[in-house]
Amino acid sequence: MKREDIVNFIERAERGDKRALGRLLSVLEDLSLETAWIVEYLASKSGRAHIIGITGIPGSGKSTLISRIIKALRGKGYSVAVVSIDPTSPYSSGSILGDRLRMQEHATDPGVFIRSVTTKGLFGGLSLAALAIIEAFDAMGYDKVIVETVGVGQGETDIMHVADTIVVITMPGAGDDIQALKAGVLEIGDIYVVNKSDKPEASKTYEYMLFVAEKGEVGRGGGWNPIVVKTSATLGLGIRELTEALDKHLSYLIESGEKEKRLVSRRAHMIKLIALKILLESLNSVVEIESSNIMEAVKSMKGFYEEALRIAMLSGKRISDLISI
Amino acid sequence: MKNPPTTRKIKVLVAKIGLDGHDRGAKVIARALRDAGFEVVYTGLRQTVDQVVSAAIQEDVDIIGINQHEGSHIYVAKKLIERLREVGAEDIPVVMGGSIPILDIESLKSIGVKEVFLPGTPISEIIAKLKDLASMKVK
Numbered sequence: 001m002k003r004e005d006i007v008n009f010i011e012r013a014e015r016g017d018k019r020a021l022g023r024l025l026s027v028l029e030d031l032s033l034e035t036a037w038i039v040e041y042l043a044s045k046s047g048r049a050h051i052i053g054i055t056g057i058p059g060s061g062k063s064t065l066i067s068r069i070i071k072a073l074r075g076k077g078y079s080v081a082v083v084s085i086d087p088t089s090p091y092s093s094g095s096i097l098g099d100r101l102r103m104q105e106h107a108t109d110p111g112v113f114i115r116s117v118t119t120k121g122l123f124g125g126l127s128l129a130a131l132a133i134i135e136a137f138d139a140m141g142y143d144k145v146i147v148e149t150v151g152v153g154q155g156e157t158d159i160m161h162v163a164d165t166i167v168v169i170t171m172p173g174a175g176d177d178i179q180a181l182k183a184g185v186l187e188i189g190d191i192y193v194v195n196k197s198d199k200p201e202a203s204k205t206y207e208y209m210l211f212v213a214e215k216g217e218v219g220r221g222g223g224w225n226p227i228v229v230k231t232s233a234t235l236g237l238g239i240r241e242l243t244e245a246l247d248k249h250l251s252y253l254i255e256s257g258e259k260e261k262r263l264v265s266r267r268a269h270m271i272k273l274i275a276l277k278i279l280l281e282s283l284n285s286v287v288e289i290e291s292s293n294i295m296e297a298v299k300s301m302k303g304f305y306e307e308a309l310r311i312a313m314l315s316g317k318r319i320s321d322l323i324s325i
Numbered sequence: 326m327k328n329p330p331t332t333r334k335i336k337v338l339v340a341k342i343g344l345d346g347h348d349r350g351a352k353v354i355a356r357a358l359r360d361a362g363f364e365v366v367y368t369g370l371r372q373t374v375d376q377v378v379s380a381a382i383q384e385d386v387d388i389i390g391i392n393q394h395e396g397s398h399i400y401v402a403k404k405l406i407e408r409l410r411e412v413g414a415e416d417i418p419v420v421m422g423g424s425i426p427i428l429d430i431e432s433l434k435s436i437g438v439k440e441v442f443l444p445g446t447p448i449s450e451i452i453a454k455l456k457d458l459a460s461m462k463v464k
Binding site: 026029094096101107108113 | 368383414
């Protein structure tokens with residue numbers, strides 16, 4: 001795509017044209033060295049949004065709960081953007097993006113923009129595409145950017161580098177207190193939600209979570225003690241408490257200076273992923289060309305690796321200005 | 326460095342408009358397209374035309390696929406294509422499938438529906454036609 005087309009999308013998106021924003025996000029999904037300048041531009045406009053990461057095991061009710069949160073945040077007058085991440089099939093590399101299904105009641109709300117992206121096989125759960133899209137929503141002035149992770153489970157901690165506030169959703173019957181003590185995704189929350197709290201075992205799960213939260217065994221440390229909230233997304237219970245917890249955490253972030261630190265961490269992570277993508281693409285093309293002769297491949301890969309590393313470092317350097325806000 | 330080959334998949338919206346609750350067919354198609362390497366945005370049942378158009382714009386899909394069984398296909402197609410035009414998204418091709426009388430195909434095409442898939446259409450044919458449509462669309 002030509003640079004002037006992209007500039008046109010950006011200008012129209014800034015004036016509130018959703019079609020142009022939708023097209024711009026597609027360009028960002030395919031981010032390359034040639035389009036890295038878009039991220040630079042967006043970053044010069046962004047940094048104000050409250051990025052809320054929502055994570056938890058599949059089936060814990062993330063999408064349904066997000067739909068409720070959108071409604072509550074809209075009620076408070078915030079504009080809301082959602083990045084919803086669904087898995088890519090390892091067999092066909094296709095995917096079904098179905099999270100939107102539970103948020104469609106907000107599709108026609110002018111203050112809401114929902115975009116689904118796939119993992120495209122990247123590790124850690126968050127792709128570069130997702131990060132670039134978050135940057136775009138922030139730059140376009142959305143007050144709240146909700147990132148719904150793919151929900152792969154305990155290893156999915158990428159969101160930690162990206163979100164200002166992390167909401168970890170668990171549910172009754174999802175495991176005993178030993179699960180709650182384990183390392184991984186359960187460790188990283190600022191707010192813990194026991195969803196499906198209308199189910200019989202909910203109070204037990206709630207007490208376990210309360211116990212580990214109060215003991216300071218979970219959470220990201222600093223001066224924040226994680227809040228535990230009981231909700232039922234289908235019945236609409238506990239949503240007010242949850243949005244109050246979100247507000248409270250944002251105030252804490254701003255007052256403690258942590259908000260700025262997290263913005264730096266988000267951008268550093270994005271730059272790392274840009275460099276990684278460039279490297280991987282370079283390496284892949286060498287492996288494809290040279291796979292008939294292993295020794296030749298190893299030799300040329302070494303040369304190519306050095307070249308790719310040089311390019312990655314250059315691009316990293318060019319956008320390193322972003323790190324120092 | 327060479328330009329890396331584009332990794333973008335064909336993105337299709339699969340939706341049902343109106344009150345009909347039969348979504349087995351839409352789900353079969355969604356799954357088949359996934360297996361053919363498409364990105365399928367599934368909005369599910371009981372959508373309004375406005376919801377479908379908003380979703381198509383926000384997701385920047387390449388194709389909108391509408392599944393109708395209850396006889397409203399001509400009305401729905403007119404409304405949908407009119408709305409797409411209003412928001413400047415008439416370049417997104419619309420295809421339809423479901424229980425549609427063979428005699429209505431011409432009317433649907435004259436409204437602007439690009440393809441109509443009747444019951445019994447082989448999935449491979451649907452996939453091939455969607456790929457053609459996506460490649461014709463100006464990116």
